[in-house]
Amino acid sequence: MLVVSELTVYSKAYDSWEDCLGTFMQVMGPERFFKKLPLRLSDFDMNSLTYAQDSRSYMISVARYKLRKADVRFFVEFFVPLLTDLEAKRLLWLKQTREDYSEIKAKKYETLIIQIWELLPIFLRQNSPSLASGFAALLEQLEQMVN
Numbered sequence: 001m002l003v004v005s006e007l008t009v010y011s012k013a014y015d016s017w018e019d020c021l022g023t024f025m026q027v028m029g030p031e032r033f034f035k036k037l038p039l040r041l042s043d044f045d046m047n048s049l050t051y052a053q054d055s056r057s058y059m060i061s062v063a064r065y066k067l068r069k070a071d072v073r074f075f076v077e078f079f080v081p082l083l084t085d086l087e088a089k090r091l092l093w094l095k096q097t098r099e100d101y102s103e104i105k106a107k108k109y110e111t112l113i114i115q116i117w118e119l120l121p122i123f124l125r126q127n128s129p130s131l132a133s134g135f136a137a138l139l140e141q142l143e144q145m146v147n
Contacts, residue, residue, distance in 0.1 A: 021059065022066030030063065030070045034078060042085055046108045060115045067122050072134035075123040079116050080141045086113050 025033045037056060044054045052058045090109035096102035124135075 018058075018062055019066075022062050025059075025063060025066050026068055030067060030078075031074050034059075039082065041082065041112055042089060046105045057112060060112070060119070063119055064115070064122070067119070069126050070123045071126060071128045071130055072123045072138060073128070073130040075120060076134050076137045076141065079119065080138065083113055083116055084141075086116075 028036075037059065039057065039059060040055045041057055042055075044051050048054065086109050090106050090113065093102045093106035093109065124131075128134075
């Protein structure tokens with residue numbers, strides 16, 4: 001699966017490649033999938049031409065369209081810390097001087113944050129034993145983010 005994610009895909013084959021990754025995600029579930037292919041959103045320069053592939057940010061949209069069964073506990077454990085990190089980086093870039101496209105980088109971080117939050121309804125669809133505790137943990141995180 002790692003090999004599939006690292007392929008350079010041409011535009012004609014992109015939909016098939018995305019479907020392949022989406023099928024892996026559906027069969028494995030998000031926990032096992034992202035353990036094998038973690039998002040590396042903070043590890044690369046946002047202005048790099050290969051950022052989407054290097055960081056695997058494209059998998060956010062794959063998850064949005066392909067993920068069906070997911071547990072809110074995983075969202076809290078995996079995505080909330082990622083959101084916190086991205087928000088910190090966004091604020092850092094906003095504080096930078098207007099040189100080196102810092103405002104553009106901040107906007108790109110904001111876009112990733114929005115895309116990840118848009119995944120939350122998928123994680124709330126499945127009734128699981130950890131739904132109540134996961135939702136409670138999510139509310140705690142939201143309270144910290146708002147205050």
